[in-house]
Amino acid sequence: MTRADTAVPVAVAHAVTAAPAAAAHVGAYRWYVVGVLSLGYAFSAIDARVLTLLVTPIKASMGLSDFQISLLQGFAFSLLYSLAALPIGRMVDGSRRRTPLVVVGVLIWSFMTMLCGFANSFGALFAARVGVGVGEASLSPSAYSLISDYFEKQRRALAISFYAIGYPIGGGLALIIGGILLERFTALPPAVPFLAGLAPWQLVFVAVGLPGIVVAMLVATIREPSRAETGGLAMGGAIPLRDVIAYLRQRWQLYGMLMGATALSGLLAIGTSLWYPTFLIRTYGMTPGEVGLYFGTLMLVCGTVGTIAGGWLSGVLIRRGRTDANLRVMLYATFLKAVPLVIGPLMPTATLALGCMAIGTLVGQASQGVVLTAIQDVTPNRLRGQVTALTLLAVNLIGLGLGSSIIAAITDFGFHDEGALRYAIAITGAMVLPVMIVLLATGMKRYREVLAAMERPAAQ
Secondary structure (H helix, E strand, C coil), X not given: CCHHHCCCCHHHHHHHHCCXXXXXXXXXXXXXXXXXXXXXXXXXHHHHHHHHHHHHHHHHHHCCCHHHHHHHHHHHXXXXXXXXXXXXXXXXXXXXXXXXXXXXXXXXXXXXXXXXXXXXXXXXXXXXXXXXXXXHCCHHHHHHHHXXXXXXXXXXXXXXXXXXXXXXXXXXXXXXXXXHHHHHHHHCCCCCHHHCCCCHHHHHHHHHHCCHXXXXXXXXXXXXXXCCCCCCCXXXXXXXXXXXXXXXXXXXXXXXXXXXXXXXXXXXXXXXXXXXXXXXXXXXXXXXXXXXXXXXXXXXHHXXXXXXXXXXXXXXXXXXXXXXXXXXXXXXXXXXXXXXXXXXXXXXXXXXXXXXHHHHHHHXXXXXXXXXXXXHHXXXXXXXXXXXXXHHHHHHHHHHHHHHHHHHXXXXXXXXXXXXXXXXXHXXXXXXXXXXXXXXXXXXXXXXXXXXXXXXHHHC
């Protein structure tokens, strides 16, 4: 153990070493909380990802390039998300009530999604997508903090995995519902007069944003749990920023590895899933409706099963004495998904390409819930909102901000050919996956050391 591990700032040290063992919240209500938050996560994915299926009509309507589309899919969404992440994280850690933050966020992102439907220029659509990112920045830092207080460590990975399945479910539904709505609005104009002048793709945005009102009402029913693992700091304000910075700086290798691997995972997963529908359309001549049905169902089923399986496997390994189970599951998943994700876009038929993506998604999503659980487990309660916000900041800047744009840049500026999108997707996977494997493998020992230091006081 290094000297830096013992030289912890006073406020943070109190949170780490004096924390009593958290009493587990029992009963069905805590699973209701997970269900509501997962529903919110699903609708955030629908609103964020529905644009993926609308690339072709938006390009035709506005005359945009692949690179401009990539900015709408990634950079626009992550721009204000990145600026809002840290203040929201501090609000989560210092607030007595975390639920209202989520309610406001749901209403903001839902309204801004509907506003996307009224955009008639690249600038207006870009601005609306920025607003969607601002709203969604409030959800996960609050959700991970709430779930960590409702569940003990042995069940935390499974609970967070159930929350995390909201995103693949929402991502799949975005394609399925988006495809159905696009065909419906193309064939039959809406009966509502003030929507009559909107293009079918604009009507899709309005339709998927509207249910956010119901989601916000459900989130408002969540009761605030007592904060666990806080060392008596639960009723105070946020820990001073200088102490937060000092704590993270002392463990820069650990958090650099965790956030770096998570961000690179996001780069590959987000970039690939955003461009895969367009790749299927361009390469194999599939229609948006076919892509929405097949690729959407793939993401929904494989993403859900893979995420839950990862949380279940982590719990099994922890009960067998593997304290590093969460990070170990992510390492295994990263290694096993490499081949299908790289060769998938190079397949001669759509069936084989979808089959490879199904395997890659099933295996890869096993790390979806466990990696954020790994971060929660080595972070004191009163820092979890801020550390989660920093992690999601990295995921959005690197994953969402760059993932889509790197693939588009390779296509536009490397190959100068829209038909080369398949090669751009494969090249991105071949570059990113080895780096992730090295990061996780070399950081495993450090993770175990810090986890042991976190748990030692509770064992004394």
